[in-house]
Amino acid sequence: MNLVNRGVQRLLFSYRQVFLEVNLLPFFVVLGNWTDQGIRKITEAPARDKLVHDMVNKAGGKMQVFYTLGKYDFVAIIEVPKDDDIMSILLCVGSMGNVRTTTMKAWTEAEAAKIITAPHP
DSSP states (O other), X not given: OOHHHHHHHHHHHHHHHHHHHOOOOOEEEEEEEEOHHXXXXXXXXXXXXXXXXXXXXXXXOEEEEEEOSSSOXXXXXXXXXOHHHHHHHHHHHHHTTSEEEEEEEEXXXXXXXXXXXXXXX
């Protein structure tokens, strides 16, 4: 194997190692329902959504919202740096009285595999 091929292989290995070791922001799955007030003021929902997006962005995170049929009216996938951030945002949103939420912290498959296969304390 020549030096160029070894250099390319080493570069690709280093890239993969760095890529796999990047820490992602914690994920939260938020299941939500409109309250009576929220459904009465449903036409204000896009403005409220923008407000929540702005709060998440200000905290250094990202959010994707899906409106759903069934038990929940919407599902949001939120990434924020700290658990405190999601708690603060959702308490603020809940205090407005338009939605009630259930929140679950989530891990990617790679993150879960690392936890599952780590030695127990």
